[in-house]
Amino acid sequence: MRDSSRLSRRAALGLAAAVPLAAASPSYAATTIGGERLGRTGVQVRGASGLPKRLTARAWLVADHESGEVLASYNAHKRLAPASTLKMLFADTVLKKFERTEKHKVTDADLAGIPAGSSLVGVKPGITYTVEQLWQGVFLRSGNDAVHVLSHMNGGVAETVAQMQAKAQDLQALDTHVVSPDGFDHKGQLSSAYDLTLFARHGLADADFRGYCSTKTADFPAGGKKTFQIQNTDRLLTGAWGVETYDGLIGVKNGYTSNAGNTFTGAATRDGRTLLVTVMHPKSGGSSVYQETVQLLDWGFKNAAKAQPVGTLVDPLSEGGASATATQKAAKSAKAAAGAPAAAAADGSSWGSAGGAAGAALLLAGGAWALRNRRRKAAGGAVDDAVDDMADGRHRR
Numbered sequence: 001m002r003d004s005s006r007l008s009r010r011a012a013l014g015l016a017a018a019v020p021l022a023a024a025s026p027s028y029a030a031t032t033i034g035g036e037r038l039g040r041t042g043v044q045v046r047g048a049s050g051l052p053k054r055l056t057a058r059a060w061l062v063a064d065h066e067s068g069e070v071l072a073s074y075n076a077h078k079r080l081a082p083a084s085t086l087k088m089l090f091a092d093t094v095l096k097k098f099e100r101t102e103k104h105k106v107t108d109a110d111l112a113g114i115p116a117g118s119s120l121v122g123v124k125p126g127i128t129y130t131v132e133q134l135w136q137g138v139f140l141r142s143g144n145d146a147v148h149v150l151s152h153m154n155g156g157v158a159e160t161v162a163q164m165q166a167k168a169q170d171l172q173a174l175d176t177h178v179v180s181p182d183g184f185d186h187k188g189q190l191s192s193a194y195d196l197t198l199f200a201r202h203g204l205a206d207a208d209f210r211g212y213c214s215t216k217t218a219d220f221p222a223g224g225k226k227t228f229q230i231q232n233t234d235r236l237l238t239g240a241w242g243v244e245t246y247d248g249l250i251g252v253k254n255g256y257t258s259n260a261g262n263t264f265t266g267a268a269t270r271d272g273r274t275l276l277v278t279v280m281h282p283k284s285g286g287s288s289v290y291q292e293t294v295q296l297l298d299w300g301f302k303n304a305a306k307a308q309p310v311g312t313l314v315d316p317l318s319e320g321g322a323s324a325t326a327t328q329k330a331a332k333s334a335k336a337a338a339g340a341p342a343a344a345a346a347d348g349s350s351w352g353s354a355g356g357a358a359g360a361a362l363l364l365a366g367g368a369w370a371l372r373n374r375r376r377k378a379a380g381g382a383v384d385d386a387v388d389d390m391a392d393g394r395h396r397r
Contacts, residue, residue: 027079029174034194035311038076045072047308052295056283059193060292062300065201065267065274069309071300073193076311079175080280082191083255084119084142085263086183088199089176089191091138091209093167094154100132100208110152111145115184118144121230127223137220139212140232142255144182151181171316173198185259193278194313200252200265200276201313213251236266236290243287246294250274254289262289268297275300276313 032039045051051072059075070076105128114120121136121143123129129149137146151160160181168176173195179186203209216238219227234254235243248268255263262285265278277296282288300307315321 028077029079029192031174032077033172033174034070034076034314035309038070038073038194038311041075041078043072043074044070044076044310045307046310048072048303048306050303051299052292055292055295056288057279057292058281060279060296061193061197061277062296063197063201063276063313064304065204065276067309068201068313068315070194070311070313071275071304071307071309072296073310076194077175077192079177079190079192080263081185081189081257081260082176082183082196082280083185083257083260083263084183085196085199085253085255085265085278086176086178086189086191087138087142087147087181087255088196088203088253088265089164089168089173089178090147090150090160090181090183091135091212092171092199092203093164094150094160095135095203095206095209097154098131098150100130100135102131103128104131104134104149104153106149110149112148113157114144114148115180115182118182118184120145121220122222122228123149124223127221129221133218133221135208135212136215136218136230139251139253140215140218140230142233142253144184147182157181168195170318171195171198171202172314172321183255183257183260185257193280196263196265196278196280197276198313200267200278202316204250204252204267210250213253234264234266235287236293241287243290246297261285264289264293266293266297268301270301273301273304275304 028039037044043051048071055074057074059078059080061073061076062071063069064071106123106125108125111123111125119142121138121141123134123137123143123145131150134146134150137143138150148157151157154160154163157180161178164178164181165176168174168178173191175190175192176195177188177190179189183189203213213234214237215232217229217231220230222228231240232238233240234251235241236246236249237251239245246266246268248270250267250269252265252267261281263278263280265276267274267276269275275297277293277300279289279292279296282292
């Protein structure tokens with residue numbers, strides 16, 4: 001549980017500011033979580049200058065890990081294919097279900113249904129793995145085979161997907177629609193820079209999550225007493241493929257598919273401050289996602305003290321975030337006190353400026369309904385096999 005003394009400020013920044021977009025694009029959710037400015041297109045920043053000028057990402061976000069304040073963003077809630085950054089939500093959902101030392105002998109059924117072209121750590125049927133080793137396969141090599149084994153241990157892929165969607169709702173990640181637990185390209189599988197940052201922040205509060213995402217190498221079972229070494233595909237952590245390591249980097253998760261392009265959420269600590277940065281879909285391939293992350297981290301550490309927040313990373317409902325009932329009652333009371341109608345228009349028409357905070361709370365209360373009913377469209381293009389990073393420096397996830 002985070003410091004409750006921050007809740008009032010964050011509520012003012014985020015939960016009470018969740019207003020609808022005047023002309024919402026289908027690529028955005030019907031509600032804006034975290035603050036009205038985060039629902040706008042384009043760069044959002046206050047009180048600080050000097051943002052990198054040549055960023056090509058379709059969406060990005062910089063936030064303070066401790067306070068949750070969003071320092072700057074670009075298309076924060078734009079829905080895009082997440083690739084393997086969605087594995088952060090998988091870990092948020094499943095990680096605490098099993099002890100690290102628990103053992104599981106893999107069967108053919110555990111590995112059934114893995115999409116062709118998936119990244120694999122090398123899990124084999126007939127070999128017994130510890131849960132810790134399987135999570136190393138997930139975090140270090142982004143192994144879809146390890147994800148599917150853990151999903152089967154958790155009751156099956158469909159059950160795990162349902163749990164992940166419920167977890168996203170609890171985290172108030174309403175841009176996210178889960179189709180598979182591994183993040184591979186599937187029609188309708190979407191998230192946003194805001195949601196991915198929520199997943200990372202929630203995960204880093206867990207010691208196991210933090211430990212796995214910061215591990216550079218591990219020995220993985222090959223059968224019998226044999227092992228082979230696996231390396232983390234996060235190049236800012238390992239310095240692979242000519243990318244310089246970032247001072248103070250913690251993790252968290254990178255991704256690549258032909259549909260999603262490159263995606264990355266990173267966390268780093270300097271001088272007692274930890275920042276979170278998410279970068280999605282830069283135009284050029286290769287290491288650009290890391291280069292743009294570095295530029296945003298550098299800007300954040302330089303400007304965090306003077307940047308005025310443009311929004312906030314909200315708390316999970318289960319950890320003190322606004323409940324649907326409470327916010328709905330607050331909205332009705334506030335609107336009644338202002339002499340406005342107590343109930344929202346059923347046709348979803350504009351609230352108007354006078355009803356901003358009250359309308360926001362009511363919209364957030366309706367988030368669960370919107371999550372079940374809104375239609376999502378895949379972020380462009382057919383699903384293709386990704387290119388293996390052993391061939392050209394990209395790792396498919």
